[in-house]
Structure formats: C-alpha cells, structure tokens
Amino acid sequence: MVSADRRTLHGMTAELMIEAEGLVKSFGRTRALQGVDLAVPRGTVLGVLGPNGAGKTTAVRILSTLLTPDAGTARINGLDVVRQAERVRQSIGLTGQYASVDEDLTGQQNLELFGTLLELGRVGARRRAVELLDWFDLTDAAHRPAKTYSGGMRRRLDLAASLVGSPDVIFLDEPTTGLDPAKREDMWDVVRSLVANGATVLLTTQYLEEADALADAITVIDHGRVIAHDTPDGLKRVVGGQTLEVRPADPAHLAPTAAILSRVGSGAPADEVRKGVLAVPVTDDSALTESVARLATAGIAVTELSLHLPSLDEVFFTLTGRTAADDDTTTRTEAAA
Amino acid sequence: MSTLTGTPPRTGPTLSTVVANPRPLRLVRHSLALAKRSLIKTWRTPEALIDVTLQPALFLVIFVYVFGGAVAGSTHDYLQYLLPGILAQTIATGCIAIGVNLNTDIAKGIFDRFRSLPVPRSAPLLGAVLGDVVRYVIVTVSTLAIGYLLGFRIEAGPLRALAGCLLAVLFALCLSWLPVYVGMKVRTPGAVQGVMFALIMPLSFASNVFVTAGTLPGWMQAVVTVNPLTHLVTAMRGLFLGTPVGDHVWWTLLWCAGFVVVFMPLALRAYRRRV
Numbered sequence: 001m002v003s004a005d006r007r008t009l010h011g012m013t014a015e016l017m018i019e020a021e022g023l024v025k026s027f028g029r030t031r032a033l034q035g036v037d038l039a040v041p042r043g044t045v046l047g048v049l050g051p052n053g054a055g056k057t058t059a060v061r062i063l064s065t066l067l068t069p070d071a072g073t074a075r076i077n078g079l080d081v082v083r084q085a086e087r088v089r090q091s092i093g094l095t096g097q098y099a100s101v102d103e104d105l106t107g108q109q110n111l112e113l114f115g116t117l118l119e120l121g122r123v124g125a126r127r128r129a130v131e132l133l134d135w136f137d138l139t140d141a142a143h144r145p146a147k148t149y150s151g152g153m154r155r156r157l158d159l160a161a162s163l164v165g166s167p168d169v170i171f172l173d174e175p176t177t178g179l180d181p182a183k184r185e186d187m188w189d190v191v192r193s194l195v196a197n198g199a200t201v202l203l204t205t206q207y208l209e210e211a212d213a214l215a216d217a218i219t220v221i222d223h224g225r226v227i228a229h230d231t232p233d234g235l236k237r238v239v240g241g242q243t244l245e246v247r248p249a250d251p252a253h254l255a256p257t258a259a260i261l262s263r264v265g266s267g268a269p270a271d272e273v274r275k276g277v278l279a280v281p282v283t284d285d286s287a288l289t290e291s292v293a294r295l296a297t298a299g300i301a302v303t304e305l306s307l308h309l310p311s312l313d314e315v316f317f318t319l320t321g322r323t324a325a326d327d328d329t330t331t332r333t334e335a336a337a
Numbered sequence: 338m339s340t341l342t343g344t345p346p347r348t349g350p351t352l353s354t355v356v357a358n359p360r361p362l363r364l365v366r367h368s369l370a371l372a373k374r375s376l377i378k379t380w381r382t383p384e385a386l387i388d389v390t391l392q393p394a395l396f397l398v399i400f401v402y403v404f405g406g407a408v409a410g411s412t413h414d415y416l417q418y419l420l421p422g423i424l425a426q427t428i429a430t431g432c433i434a435i436g437v438n439l440n441t442d443i444a445k446g447i448f449d450r451f452r453s454l455p456v457p458r459s460a461p462l463l464g465a466v467l468g469d470v471v472r473y474v475i476v477t478v479s480t481l482a483i484g485y486l487l488g489f490r491i492e493a494g495p496l497r498a499l500a501g502c503l504l505a506v507l508f509a510l511c512l513s514w515l516p517v518y519v520g521m522k523v524r525t526p527g528a529v530q531g532v533m534f535a536l537i538m539p540l541s542f543a544s545n546v547f548v549t550a551g552t553l554p555g556w557m558q559a560v561v562t563v564n565p566l567t568h569l570v571t572a573m574r575g576l577f578l579g580t581p582v583g584d585h586v587w588w589t590l591l592w593c594a595g596f597v598v599v600f601m602p603l604a605l606r607a608y609r610r611r612v
C-alpha cells in the first residue's frame with residue numbers, strides 16, 4: 001500500500017482557504033469518515049477522488065456546514081465550520097451531488113430567489129440572475145420551469161445557483177457524473193474560469209481523468225480515510241501513466257502498428273487489449289503526435305487513436321492492492337446520500 | 338456554450354459586503370421570499386388543489402342529499418348547518434399538504450441549499466407556512482361557491498361572514514405547524530400523509546361537523562365539546578348564519594395560539610436536527 005504523500009504542494013506560505021483535520025463522522029454503524037485531513041490553498045483546485053461510498057459527500061457536507069463532524073475540525077477561510085457556521089455560509093457556494101434547484105420555478109425565479117436570500121436586493125437579484133443565465137447559456141430557457149430542462153441544463157442552473165453570491169470557496173460534488181463527454185468538457189471550462197478569477201474549488205469525482213484535467217492537487221479517499229495525496233503528475237507516477245490505444249483500420253496492420261507503438265511508448269511492448277486494439281503505456285502527451293506522424297509515414301490508416309488515464313479501479317488496485325468494488329464493509333449501492 | 342470560457346460575471350455586492358451590512362428584518366424578508374416560492378409552486382401545480390376542492394363538493398352533495406332529510410328534516414336546513422362544518426373540515430385536511438411538501442423538499446435537496454446560505458434557520462419553514470395562506474383562501478372561496486350553487490346562503494352581515502372566513506384561514510395557518518412538525522420528524526412523504534390522516538380524521542368526525550353534540554352518547558359528547566374543530570365550526574356557524582357565537586371564537590383563538598406555541602418550536606427544532 002502506498003501511504004499518503006504529504007509533501008507541501010504549494011509551499012508553506014500559501015494561505016489555506018479550506019482546511020480539515022481529523023474529520024470523523026458516523027451514521028449509525030456506518031463509519032463514513034474516519035479521520036480525514038484536507039487542505040486547499042487559495043486560488044487552487046483540490047480534487048477529492050474516491051469510489052461510491054468513500055465519504056466524499058459527507059466531507060463536502062461537513063465543510064459546507066450542513067453536517068457537524070463527530071470529531072475533528074474544519075475551517076473555511078480561517079472560520080470554523082461549526083462555531084462560525086453563519087459566517088462560513090457567507091463565503092461558500094455549494095453544488096450538491098443531486099441538483100438542488102426548485103423544479104417548479106423557472107431558471108430566472110430560482111436564481112432571483114437565491115439572490116434575495118443573499119441580500120442582493122430586488123434589482124440586484126434580478127440583474128445577477130440574468131447575468132448568470134446568460135453566462136451559462138440558459139437565457140432562452142430562463143422563463144421555463146426547471147423541470148423542463150435537460151440534465152445538462154439542470155446541472156448548469158444548479159452551478160449558477162451556487163455562484164449567485166460570487167463565493168470565494170466553491171464545493172462541487174461530482175459535478176459531471178452522468179454528463180456526456182462534451183458537456184463534461186463544458187463544465188471543466190466553467191471550473192477553470194472560476195479559478196482563473198480567484199475562486200478556490202474543492203471538487204469530488206470518481207474519474208482520475210477529471211481530477212487530472214482540473215486539479216492542482218488530488219486527495220484520494222477510500223472508506224473514509226485518505227489513502228493518497230499528491231499532485232496529478234505525482235499520482236500518475238505512482239499509479240502508472242497514460243495508455244495509448246490504437247485500432248488499425250486493416251487488421252493485417254496489427255504487427256507493424258505494434259512495432260511502431262513499442263518504439264513510441266515508454267519501452268514496454270504493445271499489447272492487443274481488445275480485439276483489433278493495441279495499447280502501450282506512454283510517459284507524456286507527445287507520444288500521441290509522434291505516433292500519428294510515424295503511422296502516417298508507414299501508410300497505416302487507423303480508425304481509433306486515444307490516450308487514456310488509468311480508471312479509478314486501476315488507481316485503487318495500485319494504491320490498495322484490491323479493487324474498489326471488492327469489499328463488504330460498505331453497501332455501495334446505498335451510498336447515494 | 339462558447340460564452341463559458343469568458344470571465345464569470347461578478348457584479349453586485351459580494352458576500353463580504355453582505356456580512357458588513359446585515360439589513361434589518363432579515364427573517365421577515367427571507368420568509369416572504371420563500372413564501373413567494375410556495376405561491377409559485379401552488380400556481381404551477383393547480384392539480385394539487387383538486388382534493389381540497391373536490392372533497393368538500395362530494396361531502397356536501399352526499400351528506401345533504403343522502404342524510405339531509407333524515408338528520409335535519411329538510412335538505413336546505415341541513416345544508417345551512419353542514420356547510421360551515423365542511424369548510425372547517427376541508428381546511429383542516431388541507432394543511433396536511435404542507436407537511437408532505439416540506440418532507441419532499443428535504444428529500445430533494447433544495448433545503449440543503451437554503452441551509453448552506455446565510456438564511457435564518459426558521460425562514461424556510463416560516464415561508465412555507467405563510468405561502469400556504471393562499472391555498473386556504475382558495476379552499477374557503479371554492480367551498481363557499483359550491484355551497485352557493487347547492488343553495489347555501491349566508492344569513493349574517495358581510496363583515497361577520499368575512500370574519501368567519503378569516504377565522505377559518507387563521508385556524509389552518511396555526512394548525513399547519515402540526516403537519517410541519519410531522520413532516521420534519523417522519524421519513525417519507527407517504528408516512529406524513531398517513532400520520533396526519535390518522536390525526537385529522539378522528540378530529541373531524543368526533544366534532545359537530547355533521548351532527549349536533551346533543552345526539553351523541555355522554556363520553557363522546559365530552560370529546561366533541563373540547564375538540565378545537567367543534568369550537569371553530571360553532572363559531573363559523575354563528576358568524577355565517579347570524580346565530581349567537583358564545584365564547585367559541587375565543588376558544589378557537591386559544592386553540593390557534595396553543596398550536597403555534599407547542600408545534601412551532603417543536604417543528605423548528607426537528608428541522609434543525611434533521612440532516
């Protein structure tokens with residue numbers, strides 16, 4: 001097992017906007033969190049990576065003042081989430097795992113309601129709603145009840161709702177689960193521009209790819225414990241980097257393609273992972289362009305060519321020596337809460 | 338979504354200015370904003386009003402035409418007697434919905450968002466209760482309208498009749514803290530419905546909604562006499578028909594105060610504890 005790597009990722013001087021020490025929370029006999037530490041410096045993104053039931057949502061709910069921990073402390077911008085909850089609520093935005101907008105209200109009405117509750121005043125709340133709907137490309141749907149929205153639109157409205165007060169700290173609980181790849185990339189762009197504008201973001205995810213794309217640091221949790229904390233690059237070094245997958249158009253080209261890939265890759269020979277698909281571990285993104293060039297020179301047409309990060313299952317297998325699914329201490333199917 | 342790559346809009350007061358300027362009457366303004374939300378929901382889902390508009394119509398027709406002759410000698414006399422009672426019963430049943438709705442809201446997560454905002458803890462519940470006033474007004478008006486179609490006539494002055502309507506709405510408003518409390522305590526919306534029916538149904542049958550207390554056995558008479566619905570019904574009959582109301586208005590108001598004093602704190606506490 002790889003123990004948690006606690007190197008300071010951004011230097012000791014960085015101001016922590018989110019910090020948690022030894023968070024413990026049980027629900028009856030389920031030990032959702034068993035001593036979790038988290039730290040997020042100002043203006044950065046922390047990816048909290050873990051399978052269903054790992055305790056991600058519980059951690060987010062404690063940090064956003066919805067739950068009190070059984071033990072441990074947490075501070076947002078230096079304010080204690082239990083003793084100074086009222087003030088913490090002034091500086092956070094929360095997008096829960098399940099959309100929490102009012103389905104019977106229109107997009108505009110939803111955002112205006114939250115604006116009023118955030119003391120923006122009638123005019124201010126209206127203006128802010130229009131602005132955010134525009135930014136999230138929901139202006140055309142502004143006056144339709146949210147229950148008529150598609151899944152992606154609902155996610156966007158939900159995220160917009162958590163931005164009404166221009167919060168400094170934003171929690172996103174599995175913001176892209178269930179979205180198709182194009183919508184997922186849109187959501188990534190949103191997160192990037194929030195951070196570019198100074199927000200600090202904690203996002204939970206089940207995809208290493210997502211954490212890699214967005215996060216400055218990744219904390220991996222399992223069964224309510226931190227099992228690794230590192231930069232995306234550091235984590236990838238531990239769990240193995242990317243895999244390049246290629247499907248030659250003509251199955252007869254499998255052998256020459258394998259030869260090319262073995263030279264481009266990190267040294268290991270190319271394997272046929274699925275029928276007609278070759279895979280080879282690579283160390284950096286340049287392998288992609290290089291293999292395209294070499295395959296073109298050799299006159300080999302391909303129908304599929306892609307880079308993959310290890311799946312969460314593979315990450316867990318490397319970190320813990322067992323797969324994320326093979327345990328019976330938690331019922332994963334009921335982890336929806 | 339090309340616009341998304343731009344700068345996120347960040348105008349208006351930021352949250353830190355909110356901290357610096359806590360505006361007065363926050364609880365009132367937030368409750369009203371949340372009441373508006375309930376109102377919009379009532380407007381959007383008129384089908385949710387079907388039971389409280391249809392049920393009194395059915396009860397009136399069935400009881401007046403089936404039992405009217407036997408109980409009161411003439412159907413018109415019985416209708417005059419029954420309508421205030423049916424109105425009281427409908428309005429008491431009508432407030433079950435608030436418990437069911439709040440329970441659903443909590444399951445859906447919208448209350449999580451309210452709780453993650455700097456909103457006074459009691460505002461979401463207060464707002465929901467206030468927003469339901471409109472439902473009670475609709476119930477009152479529609480029941481009276483159906484009564485008029487069947488031949489019911491108000492026999493007192495308009496101000497007295499209006500006072501009767503207001504008393505009914507106030508009663509529902511105060512009683513609704515009971516379903517709110519049950520809605521916070523019980524796990525599922527279905528269970529809220531079940532518990533509330535078990536509480537409200539005996540209340541409305543062990544009252545003088547359908548028959549005068551004098552026709553009942555002794556022990557039952559005792560129950561009927563203290564029943565808050567009996568006081569409300571007697572007061573409304575007096576206010577609608579111009580007969581004496583005695584001290585029943587006061588008893589009704591006392592019960593109203595009792596519901597609020599007991600169930601509002603219980604409901605707020607249960608809400609805070611519910612995770």
Ligand SMILES: Nc1ncnc2c1ncn2[C@@H]1O[C@H](COP(=O)(O)OP(=O)(O)O)[C@@H](O)[C@H]1O
Pocket residue numbers: 027028030031032050051052053054055056057058059330331334335336337612
């Ligand atoms: N309100 C609750 N009541 C009972 N058990 C809960 C509750 N919330 C979470 N749990 C349990 O705690 C564990 C962690 O859940 P959660 O934090 O939702 O994990 P994740 O978000 O990583 O999927 C799971 O076993 C889940 O079943």
Ligand SMILES: [Mg+2]
Pocket residue numbers: 053056057058097173174335336337
């Ligand atoms: Mg979760």
